[in-house]
Amino acid sequence: MSLRDKIEDDYKNALKSKEKNKISTYRLILAGIKDVDINNRSGAEKKETDDEDIKKLLKKMIKQRSESIEIYKKNNRNDLLEIEQGEMIVLSEYLPKQLNEEDTKKICSEIINSTGASSLKDMGRVMGELKKKHADTIDFSKAGAILKQLLNK
Numbered sequence: 001m002s003l004r005d006k007i008e009d010d011y012k013n014a015l016k017s018k019e020k021n022k023i024s025t026y027r028l029i030l031a032g033i034k035d036v037d038i039n040n041r042s043g044a045e046k047k048e049t050d051d052e053d054i055k056k057l058l059k060k061m062i063k064q065r066s067e068s069i070e071i072y073k074k075n076n077r078n079d080l081l082e083i084e085q086g087e088m089i090v091l092s093e094y095l096p097k098q099l100n101e102e103d104t105k106k107i108c109s110e111i112i113n114s115t116g117a118s119s120l121k122d123m124g125r126v127m128g129e130l131k132k133k134h135a136d137t138i139d140f141s142k143a144g145a146i147l148k149q150l151l152n153k
Contacts, residue, residue, distance in 0.1 A: 002051060003051040003054045003055070003094060004033060004049070004051075004054060006094070007026065007029055007030065007033070007054075007094065008030070010022075010026060011023070011026035011027070011029075011030065014026055021083070021086045021087075021090075022086075022090055024087075025086070025087045025090040025091070026090070028061070028087070029057075029058070029061070029090075029091070032057045032061065033049065033054060033057065036049050036053050036054070036057055037049045040053065054094075055094075055095060055136070058091050058094055058095055059095065061087075061091050062088055062091050062092060062095070063141075065084045065085075065087055065088040065091065066088065068080075068084045069081060069084050069085060069088070072084060095136065096136045096137055097137070098137060098138065098139050099134075099137050099138055099139075101142060101146070104138055104139070104142055104143055104146055105146050105150075107130070107134060107138070108126070108130070108143060108146050108147055108150060109150060111126050111129045111130060111133075112126055112147075112150055112151065114129075115129055117151060118151070119151055120148065120151050120152065122151065123144075123147055123148070123151060126147055126151075127140070127143070127144070127147070130143055
């Protein structure tokens with residue numbers, strides 16, 4: 001079953017069970033997928049929207065939610081904070097589980113050693129390796145901060 005089919009099934013189930021928060025989140029996801037479909041059909045390289053395109057969309061949506069959550073925390077907007085957190089949980093269900101900070105640090109250290117990176121100038125090369133091997137499981141904003149810390153020594 002493709003990711004799109006799973007999302008559509010979950011949307012139908014949310015409609016049946018009348019879960020308002022989930023329904024609105026699924027509608028946002030499906031609207032985003034339709035936008036990706038349109039972009040894929042109208043670009044120079046016409047292609048079908050696949051699971052990778054949908055994963056990119058979901059990651060982008062999660063990043064937007066996490067930025068909003070930080071802003072809402074600073075401004076004590078708990079009502080909006082709860083909505084964003086609920087949306088983020090639903091979005092995260094469709095992506096592979098992200099590694100925690102400790103595991104990310106371990107992987108970053110291993111790649112630094114294997115590539116022979118020694119300074120911040122080598123960060124691009126290390127990030128490239130990380131993206132090749134762990135594209136779905138690492139939060140690259142965390143990885144970037146960890147790499148800066150490790151390569152600055």
